[in-house]
Amino acid sequence: MKVDLGEFVLKNINLDINTGEYFILLGPTGAGKTVLLEAIAGLYPLMQGKVFIDDREITRLAPEKRGISIVYQDQMLFPHLSVEKNIAFGLKASKCPRQQIKPLVDNIAELLNITHLLERRPTTLSGGEKQKVALARALVTKPAVLLLDEPLSALDPQSREVMRQELADIHRRLKITMVHVTHEFEEAVALGDRVAVLEQGEIAQVGTPQDILRRPASVFVAEFALSRNVFTANATDAGEGYAAADIGDAVVMVATHLRGPVHLTVRPEDILLSLEPLRSSARNAFEGTVTEVVERGSVVYVTVTVPPEFVCLVTSHSREELGLKEGVRVWLHFKATAVHAF
């Protein structure tokens, strides 16, 4: 699929999304992510440019004829219809024979574990349930491309975890092309085959999550990626709701119930730097060497190589006090609860 469009919000967008790919559009709020999705779906008029699916141009095709479904962050379930009728909506609209509708709805409901909700009204569902119904409603029409607009952002942390797993499962089982818009770097790392970073209506970089992390193409992308320390790890049980997560060169204590292969992030501002080891309640303490110092106004990003590399955020004031510069040996401290596992 190729999208090439230009208008006042989005400029010079040129994307090739491979069939069956899990593609992430990453960017801050207001970067034009939702508009780009709606443009792909034909819901937003293009000033110029073209949209293709499998070399078939669909730029002028009505949204209902494209075979592209969209799932919004706030689901947009039809409040006047039951869950079952919500899911059946697309089948009825596309003149699916009556006797086939029921089995197709049951099938997708089973896949998403929402069979028990079919009789309910959307207003009575929880956020996670609504999101599953919205997914079922979109998937039952067998779209060529599924567009997801911030599908995890409106959910509480637990449902978010379940839903993320669900999305990965759906992608694996249905082998459908998915385009997922988000402002969370974790989601890109956890789900994306490839990621496009959007900056003020323009694409700043396209690549695998690792590419973006290790080789950011611009300061903007770097800062976006730098805002987190992201690691892949293997978590084993350490009792009392904690896990010991092996990130290759070090073992990090994490407050999580997840076990097995996980991703970890630590916010740079949650890491405490000191010249001597501290006696504190923080369960993670590592010694490392400062390898990079980047000033951003009154704050400083300090990269400490343990290994691996941790990016830490300190004020200019503490940087001077500690005398932080390349080559200095420092201690890192952070709480097990400051580590986010997913």
Add this chain to the structure above:
Amino acid sequence: MRMFRISTRPSVFSIVFLILALLMLVFILTPLIKTCFSSSPGTIWHTLLDEDVYMSILMTASCGLMATVLGLILGVPLAYLLARHDFRGKRLLESLIDVPIVIPHSAVGIALLFVFGKQQLFGQVFYEIGLRFVDTLAGVVIAMMFVSVPFLIDSTRDGFKAVDPRMEKVARTLGASQWRTFWRVSLPLTWRSVVSGSIMMWARAISEFGAVLILAYHVPFFGEHPAVTPVLIFERFNNFGLDAARPIAVLVIIISLLAFVALRTFTIKEEKP
């Protein structure tokens, strides 16, 4: 500031506001209630059997209905477009749509006569297909429609505005055409506003006096020549005095009240889904 003081003694503010509010209520309710109880049920029943009266009420009610149906056919699409699109001068256009409510309705009658009269712009066009407006039912209908359709348009427009456009966008991506999306998503989510707008429009239409008086005074209706009920009341009052006009006024007030109860039932249900 002692406005929100918690004490057993009410503040001066509360007392003053309560008195003013009560005066307003007395002013609104007394004429309605006193009129309703001024005529005995027997008199009202007797009045209803008066051919002039029931033909007038029938004619007024059915013309109001016609006006409302026409208003729905032409007004709902306008309301939808206003709710979904932004363009230069939209605010001005929306204000213009409401103008019929605020100008003197005798002036409306003159304005309509000036366009729908036999020799006039629309009058001539419709004359070709055999439709005349001066002193005809069609005249009553368009006069009623002109002064009351803003209520329908405003209510319906607000209803459509309350439906998230993304709801419609989802329907489109699921394979529904624009028509299907409108009938299966937009309208079902708006129908309460449409119905309450229609009731308001109808109630306003059957109350019309000035515009109808000028455009279509007495009109042919099933072999009779009734005037709309508000005009009939005025005629009875003018020719025979208060006692002759009052029972008809009672009837009209009761009919309007019933329409209003129906309207309230809809809006209350809307608040508690």
